[in-house]
Amino acid sequence: MDSESSEDRRIRELWQSQQTEGFRMSIEQIRVGADKFQRKIAWRNAREYAAALIVVIFFGFHFVRTDDVLLRTGFGLAIAGCLYVVWKLHSKGSARPLPKDAGLASSVEFQRNELARQRDLLKSIWRWYLGPMIPGLAVLIAAMSRVNPGHLQRPGLFTAIYTIAAAALFLGIAKLNSRAALRLQKRIDELENLEVDDRGRPK
Amino acid sequence: MPDVAPGQQTRQDNLFEEAFAIYGAALERLARAYEAEREARRDLLQEIHIALWRSFAGFDNRCSLRTWVYRVAHNTAASHVNRQLRMKKQPVVGLEELTKMPERAEGEEANAGRRHSLDRIFGMIQKLGPLDRQVMLAYLEGIDAASTAEITGLSARNVATKIHRIKNVLARQFREGGRDGQ
Numbered sequence: 348m349d350s351e352s353s354e355d356r357r358i359r360e361l362w363q364s365q366q367t368e369g370f371r372m373s374i375e376q377i378r379v380g381a382d383k384f385q386r387k388i389a390w391r392n393a394r395e396y397a398a399a400l401i402v403v404i405f406f407g408f409h410f411v412r413t414d415d416v417l418l419r420t421g422f423g424l425a426i427a428g429c430l431y432v433v434w435k436l437h438s439k440g441s442a443r444p445l446p447k448d449a450g451l452a453s454s455v456e457f458q459r460n461e462l463a464r465q466r467d468l469l470k471s472i473w474r475w476y477l478g479p480m481i482p483g484l485a486v487l488i489a490a491m492s493r494v495n496p497g498h499l500q501r502p503g504l505f506t507a508i509y510t511i512a513a514a515a516l517f518l519g520i521a522k523l524n525s526r527a528a529l530r531l532q533k534r535i536d537e538l539e540n541l542e543v544d545d546r547g548r549p550k
Numbered sequence: 551m552p553d554v555a556p557g558q559q560t561r562q563d564n565l566f567e568e569a570f571a572i573y574g575a576a577l578e579r580l581a582r583a584y585e586a587e588r589e590a591r592r593d594l595l596q597e598i599h600i601a602l603w604r605s606f607a608g609f610d611n612r613c614s615l616r617t618w619v620y621r622v623a624h625n626t627a628a629s630h631v632n633r634q635l636r637m638k639k640q641p642v643v644g645l646e647e648l649t650k651m652p653e654r655a656e657g658e659e660a661n662a663g664r665r666h667s668l669d670r671i672f673g674m675i676q677k678l679g680p681l682d683r684q685v686m687l688a689y690l691e692g693i694d695a696a697s698t699a700e701i702t703g704l705s706a707r708n709v710a711t712k713i714h715r716i717k718n719v720l721a722r723q724f725r726e727g728g729r730d731g732q
Contacts, residue, residue: 450618453703
């Protein structure tokens with residue numbers, strides 16, 4: 348380190364001579380620990396899917412109970428949409444252990460990749476989250492207005508209100524995600540600037 | 551996980567043993583810089599050990615053992631911190647903000663002991679975001695600027711600027727009479 352003063356040395360000596368606990372794991376403990384750690388991550392992901400499971404159970408219950416074909420189709424499509432979202436979330440966005448080649452990636456690169464993964468997930472929300480839910484929702488709204496006409500004095504109005512409310516909700520979610528993706532992009536750009544070398548070229 | 555008989559050592563195991571023998575204490579200090587609470591620190595240290603052992607399956611000497619060890623350790627710790635930040639929403643500050651923090655309070659013991667001095671350093675480190683934290687830790691471990699740039703992926707100029715700020719921050723905190731830590 349350049350121009351090291353006695354103060355620099357003193358602070359570093361203080362840091363490096365601090366008492367440590369001598370923590371260590373044997374290779375056997377590490378092997379067992381690696382398995383346990385994988386299970387812990389799997390469990391953490393599973394908890395995140397609990398909400399989707401509740402929705403699937405709810406729709407599944409009504410899917411079985413109803414005799415109306417259109418309603419049943421709506422519930423079926425909603426369940427399929429939900430399962431697709433969970434699958435995408437699992438394959439693209441779930442927590443995962445550090446990759447085996449983590450030592451090849453510098454900290455900036457590692458963080459940039461993680462942020463880019465999250466950004467891409469947020470940016471493509473129509474494809475993997477909102478889009479797959481639309482068919483089920485649309486059929487359910489149409490079926491509800493048809494199945495229970497006695498309860499609804501103006502089924503057309505019911506359909507219009509629910510369609511507008513659902514569209515507003517979806518557009519709101521998309522907008523929030525788009526903003527979050529922009530914030531992540533800003534952080535990615537900042538990281539890329541940190542990597543640019545002294546001659547202004549990317550490292 | 552490789553299929554090995556109990557007690558049989560693989561190249562991966564040997565690399566881990568070698569890395570632990572050289573950097574075991576430094577990894578403990580690193581974990582302490584990321585996690586103040588003892589139990590959480592042990593969890594993080596376990597996570598680092600496991601990540602390191604797993605990573606050695608792919609170690610092919612493309613970089614030095616030291617660079618590899620610190621990259622894996624810091625990347626593991628950064629993931630750990632990001633998870634904590636999402637849960638606790640703790641604010642982080644940059645080195646710039648740290649230089650604006652008040653110096654030692656009036657009347658505070660100038661020659662407070664080593665423990666107190668170390669606590670101050672830990673207090674500063676734990677306020678920093680992952681990259682600033684990594685540069686500060688590398689500086690404290692005596693890793694030169696070029697190696698720090700290699701580990702972190704920051705440009706040499708950025709590392710030099712950050713080290714300059716770190717020195718200023720530490721000097722402000724420890725300046726009085728050079729009696730701290732003695």
